Amino acid sequence: MHPAEGLQRILPEARIKTRLIDRVSYAADAGFYHLVPQAIVQPVNETEIAALFSFSHTHNIPMVFRTGGTSLSGQSITDGILVDLSQYWNRMNIAEEGKLVRVQPGITGAMVNTYLKKYKRKIGPDPSSISAAMMGGILSNNASGMCCGVQYNSYHTTRFIRFMLADGQTFSTETPGDYDRFLQACPALAGELTALRREILANETLYQTIRRKYETKNTVGYSLNSLIDYEHPLDVFAHLLIGAEGTLAFIAEAVLETIPDEPYKSTAMLYFPDIYAACQAIQPLKDAGALMVELMDRASLRAVEHLPGMDPFVKTLPPGAAALLIEFQEPGVAELELRVNGFLAETGRLSLLNAPVFTIDPDEREFLWKVRKGMFPAVGAVRASGTTVILEDVAFPLDTLGDAILELQDLFRKYNYDNAIIFGHARDGNIHFVVTQSFNDAAEIDRYDRFLREVVELVVKKYNGTLKAEHGTGRNMAPFVETEWGGDAYRIMQRIKAAADPLALLNPGVIINSDKEVHIKNLKQLPSVEAEVDRCIECGYCEPVCPSRNLTTTPRRRIVVRRSLEAMKLAHKEEDRKTLLEQYQYDVLDTCAVDGLCAGACPVDINTGDLVKRLRRENHSVSANKTALWVARHFRATEKAARIGLTVAMGFSTVLGHKAMTGITRLLRKISPAIPLWSDQFVTPPSLKALKHAPAGGNNGTVVYFPACISRLLGSSHTGKKNIMETFLEVSAKAGIGVKVLENAEGSCCGQIFHSKGFGGAYQFTANRIIEQLWNSTEQGRFPVVIDVSSCAYTLHGHRPHLTPENQVRFDQLRIIDSVDYLHDMVMNACKPGVKKENIVLHPVCSLKKMGTETKFRKIAERFAEKVTVPVQAGCCGMAGDRGFLFPELTASATFHEASEVKANEYTGYYSSTKTCEMAMTEAVNKNYESILYMVNECTV
Template sequence: MEAIGRALEAILPADRIKTRLIDILSYAADAGFYHLEPKAVVQPVGEDEVKALFRFSHQHRIPLTFRAAGTSLSGQSVTDGILADLSRHWQSMKIENDGATVRVQPGITGGIVNARLRQFGKKIGPDPASINSAMMGGILSNNASGMCCGVSKNSYHTVQFIRFILPNGLTFTTENPDDYQRFREQCAELYDTLLQLRDEVRNNEQVRERIRAKYRTKNTVGYSVNALVDFDDPLDILAHLLIGAEGTLGFISEAVMRTVPDYPEKSTGLLYFPDIHTACEAIVPLTESGAEAVELMDRASLRSVEHLPGIPELVKTLPEPAAALLVEYQGNTQEELKAKKEKFLAVSGAISLIVPPSFTENPVEQAYLWKIRKGMFPSVGAVRQSGTTVILEDIAVPVARLGDAILDLQVLFGKYGYENAIIFGHAKDGNIHFVVTQAFDTPAEIQRYDGFIREVVQLIAGKYDGALKAEHGTGRNMAPFVETEWGPGIYEVMKTLKSAIDPENLLNPGVLINADKEAHIRNLKELPRVEEEVDKCMECGFCEYKCPSRELTLTPRRRIVVRRALVKLKHENRKQDYRQLLKEYQYDGLDTCAVDGLCAVACPVDINTGMLVKRLRRENHSGFANKVALQVAKNFNFVSKAVWVGLKAGSAVNAVFGDHAMTGLTKGMRKVVPAMPLWSPHLKPSSWKPSPAATVAEGDGPRVVYFPSCINRIMGGSEKGKRTSPILSLPCPAKRAFPSYNPTISVVIAADRSIPPKATAPPTRIP
């Protein structure tokens, strides 16, 4: 590892090359259930460094894999080569053409892109459930879709221009007309190969129509060979082959995407049916009436959430074969919504429903209905047995045969002992997800999964001629079965594409194209039992974008991955590695955690890594230290004032003896008392003074009380002498945005020391 790190220093600065044991192990996991330890983790900045990494990979014969957020589920962002982390330095975005298009880099999350587009009434087409944590690099490379996306609004169909770097180090963009001729001249052999494959596919009617038919529904198995049918010029073909290629053909450094409307008006309803077949019969009428989302939930999935507070009592009394559809209409006006609903209601009498259909336009009630749907995956994860992982698979079949396919899947669940399996998904597209919990700690368990997945392949690809992966990408999980779904002819086209573009097979090898027919059961992730908080974690990475220390040391997911690694090293009696990892974990895992609990807000299974770290810190401290901490907490008003006075005194010393006087003094004291904190020239005492609450606005209705955090009250002073008011009472902006929201009072704990942030959703309600 150290030798590779030294070699990499020729092209990257040392602070962006990670080869410590804690870095290698914490990056060995993504959201999938595979585990590979990279030889080094690098954080490139700019295209020149990416090109240098390609050269390094070829020179040293080391595989190279690019990762954005690592929320992929099929093992496409782990490697035993060099892992290039894009999450820090590729976060640029620019809204263009009044929101009609948006220019993005791979390291910015889809949620942030949508938040900035909202003022234009727009959003990106792909809407994966992970959009708040998934980054654009993964959204593009996996051809992500989602609940309202369908086929027409996915990444492939909404990308306008792509800028990319090939493994040979050459950069092209479809935005520059001159690049089309330059590609022909500089990549003549690849150009001719793409032309040849295009013509072979188009001239074979059976193959051409096969491709057309497969992409009328969601499909992310193999390469996007529809590009050979949809586009004429080889550069356009190659650019669209990169969408859904899972980082195996090139590096997408920038993309311009066409946006879609973000409709302001929505109407949502949960419809109950006596059985799954009856529910599936309603899909086509709902789709034809204009429903944007039609989400299917089987009885087992409803049962997994029926214990949650506020769930309608009807859910608990549904018969065993029952099912439900969560339906949402969207439009620019209420009149549009009414017309769409009435179109469905006109034919709903011919469909058997347990209760008459009912819809709501109340945002709070709508959010709760979606919470039911989105709570199914985490509900299984939260109650699974320690040591097991949650496997979330997705398939697509023709809508007309969806009910039959679900019944067949349920038979397989029983055959292989997946008693808690649930089924839900995007029924409008014939796309369903199923969740099972699985351990990989014994040969028998691995054999069980292998047998199950092979029967699923035969069922979906054989009996139903469907897609083995509708949204989640091929990865390592379905790589052995790409040929099974597509047939040997089209699979040979895919292999030719890979060898022509990446002849050395060094770019994310083993993903998507893999000759090993057992690749899906290689390098499986172990989840040893550690402690309650850790055992619940699915390593999905949803928490990472909330973490204040994510760009300094570890994220909550990586903190938990390391906790598991420590247990594994201990069990394997690797004493030296255990001691080294434990030492590195002290700063990276414990000392730098903000313990603010923000990770729990985004965690599907409500893990508060901050509470875990607090407990570990307490256990690492002596009894005396814990008593001192308790007294500080009990007398925090006095302590905060004392710290403020200390800062004031330190600033006075610097004013008299020079700007670096306190730095030198604290360095000297630290030699005697190692725990003595060093003075920083950035420390400034706040200009805050205790004062009554300042009411800055009058009016009737709910109030927002704004409390600056303690760190701002003590160290929040600015050089311009602006004051931070300790308490501000403001009208509740959520009341204007959500008229039905009626809190008594709302509280915002703010880290900003100037103006309270604008509320975009109801703040926390305190009765």
């Protein structure tokens, strides 16, 4: 029986994924292993989880739980049933004024911290991947990070755990009655844990080994410290789950103790002549109170020295140089200054290449930490095409760290890892090293195997360190758990696994594995495909911002599919490739919003949206491109036809009703998918007469107003207000700003509609034509241009590569600004304020994020409202120009979480800055979203 048949008795078909594209795209995580699951399931409650456990046992099919998929050691993939918790397990609750937070496994650590921010608290674990890593993985891998060390890792900050055993029984350490129930209901497991605890307490050598190994970061094997830290078997087992990588039970919920997020921080990059000198500075920095001390060798700095904003000094560093990124954090300014000054007074004892420069500026600090957090992917992006990036994670006693690193570098040279880098959490003796490796032939796999075995000897035997400080054992270090821990401790781990999972179906092969070569099996192949794809290391940082993540695919999974298509081609698997290509059209191309937010989240700026645009462009036929170009050349006539068509359709809608119009357009879409689905957000096109009465001049300058085509077609408000063009002119008049309307505005277009659909010729024609229009209307750049739709403003700013040389010169002399810039820079302080709005909510569109004007957007709102809310879950609405009309399921999925958050409260105003996005949010929230221009007009006199 195929798994899907039995699974349909447990879950609805919509939450069972067995298509080839699903199975292929979930076959990879951030690590370098590859297993294709038989099915991906998305349960929504514990009842379904229990049924899945039963199914797994009945059919002897392995089961693996996965959340963010950012694991690096092969612990979140399977060839069995993959249980995806990323979509329906994201609830959280804050208690005791932020001192406690209750989380489900499918919410990201960054999102939890965002909710905790108003309490000036945060969770203890702070992995570099926290923006994408979810709490299930953070707990199951015993995550730590840059400043939490051992004290504030997942193990030490988890107060309560609710878990489900493989037999479907659920227990919680928060429920007093569960302690006796655990003993009665699970006598074999409870008895084994009690026996193991007694054995450890009776073995002084083993007891001291466990104590010593957990004084530093250590995620190799199971958390044996739970057997000496806790007495009751329920507490012991619950804490064994922290770091168990989903091999013992399912963590359904946890309550974590939070730690202070100190409001005052000072950060600096210190440069040293060599890495040994940098290591000698770590203990003095700890003594001085530095909470973060991050090491970067010269090779890692070389990978990021070209980034905009990096200190030019980095490029001048000698070949063997190294850096420490350090940070002091305190509750007050005085305490912070005391810390920093105390350290500066002692810097004469350090071998520094230059005097430290500290910054408290939030943007500068954020940049430095973004560089550090993105170091692993950044290095991976510059590797040779077709090679895998491998990130190993070890820890040494701090007093031997410098010597150990020098010997590690000797191993790099011995095995010809010429581009290897070292960075990491030096404060804890925890370093990461990255090598790039091909797994395309046996010789390369053998090279990696021999290298890794020497690393194991160096770390464990010579320096008494740990093989995995924070990334988990996974498959990668499973063969070496006994090497690090010794036979007695390893046998205890084997007994724990056997007692909790006697059928060995929970993430088999991870942590406990008798196969001594598992670390070189099921290796991920990365065939060369295209520049954007080849740079990706599948880290998953992009996934939380992707609007289609809960509908079809994500940027990472789109790239995995591209690679799979190429691998199938090379392996001559034509039937599979044909099937994948058929599924690829909708999942990869049609439902990508091409918003480009993935580039902002990606440490190496891979814009999967640009890739999809190019792929769409390559898929267009000659006739389709000719049609698009004809539309671009005759856009005025097209617009007139659209106005007439929309007016007629509105008439039919009035007579037939919205439901009937929706049905009609559904039928028409079967003939042509280019026909948009009817929306009750459509309105009769506004009159353009107001454009003839623009304020001629003013005391505060003159602008050229470019009313976007969407404003000309759909610029009216459902509330009976004036259309957006009239509103713009009124606001300008109040501010004493003269307005010249773009010449031949009707028929003008920024080109976004052609660009997003991949019609290159039409886009190039439109881009050049609008620049010529703007050049003439502004009297050769004399006046700034204001456009009333943020996405169009962003599109205009991206024209330069597509312009003729003459228009490139013109473009450089034009000042093109969005309505948000206009309101903030020119209008806000020039208008006389009136009555403020009481309580408003904002939807910052993607273009504001990409243009860096979100802060201006909020400041405008704060000027004219008593209370301003930006939803924590605010993100791309998925409208993507007209894509939401063509695939409304995309916007429904993309807006779900933000809309749920907004609907929990009532507001006196709902504002954004792009008409189509306003329509999407109006549909999702059932409240009228409108341009912030309306708010400014209503709150000024």
